[in-house]
Amino acid sequence: GQNIDQPTEMTATEGAIVQINCTYQTSGFNGLFWYQQHAGEAPTFLSYNVLDGLEEKGRFSSFLSRSKGYSYLLLKELQMKDSASYLCAAFLGGSYIPTFGRGTSLIVHP
Amino acid sequence: DTGVSQDPRHKITKRGQNVTFRCDPISEHNRLYWYRQTLGQGPEFLTYFQNEAQLEKSRLLSDRFSAERPKGSFSTLEIQRTEQGDSAMYLCAQQLLGNGNTIYFGEGSWLTVV
Numbered sequence: 001g002q003n004i005d006q007p008t009e010m011t012a013t014e015g016a017i018v019q020i021n022c023t024y025q026t027s028g029f030n031g032l033f034w035y036q037q038h039a040g041e042a043p044t045f046l047s048y049n050v051l052d053g054l055e056e057k058g059r060f061s062s063f064l065s066r067s068k069g070y071s072y073l074l075l076k077e078l079q080m081k082d083s084a085s086y087l088c089a090a091f092l093g094g095s096y097i098p099t100f101g102r103g104t105s106l107i108v109h110p
Numbered sequence: 111d112t113g114v115s116q117d118p119r120h121k122i123t124k125r126g127q128n129v130t131f132r133c134d135p136i137s138e139h140n141r142l143y144w145y146r147q148t149l150g151q152g153p154e155f156l157t158y159f160q161n162e163a164q165l166e167k168s169r170l171l172s173d174r175f176s177a178e179r180p181k182g183s184f185s186t187l188e189i190q191r192t193e194q195g196d197s198a199m200y201l202c203a204q205q206l207l208g209n210g211n212t213i214y215f216g217e218g219s220w221l222t223v224v
Contacts, residue, residue: 004152030211033213041218043201044215045112087153096141096211098143100145
């Protein structure tokens with residue numbers, strides 16, 4: 001998705017914390033999603049943010065700043081099973097059709 | 111398990127053949143989306159339904175593609191005269207209205223055109 005930017009790949013160590021950033025075009029913004037996708041599988045819903053601030057769900061947290069067109073997904077106490085692609089998606093341009101980024105491939109190593 | 115079922119999960123077909131994928135959502139009162147995803151890319155929007163009405167189609171949806179959602183329940187995506195470039199995972203997703211805007215994906219249907 002040209003309207004959504006996220007890094008292609010990140011690596012981190014087991015037990016550490018990693019932050020995956022996502023920027024988007026702010027015009028007509030209506031909410032932002034994060035999904036986890038393991039290789040060969042469908043995306044799994046992680047979070048949905050529509051208001052500014054941080055939302056925490058166990059080891060995963062998602063942050064949104066609407067004025068900056070910026071979100072991040074924070075993963076704590078990384079486990080090997082967290083190795084996956086993380087997809088940022090948003091309602092943009094006044095639409096309620098989610099536009100997806102290309103995903104960030106996270107590699108967790110021992 | 112999101113409760114959104116897709117069938118078949120895997121399909122290998124010869125170029126030129128027609129294929130049909132089915133999606134069974136959790137409930138009828140919702141939006142249902144179809145996406146296509148290729149390796150290393152994010153899902154690309156194809157089309158979506160609000161109940162039985164098909165409200166928008168992407169320019170990716172050539173005249174070889176057609177989608178239906180009779181009576182606002184299950185949905186089908188048909189690809190006619192398949193081409194090798196159609197090889198991808200076809201994803202169905204459901205948005206439950208009245209439950210925030212959470213959108214859940216089915217397991218996906220892998221298509222390989224040989």
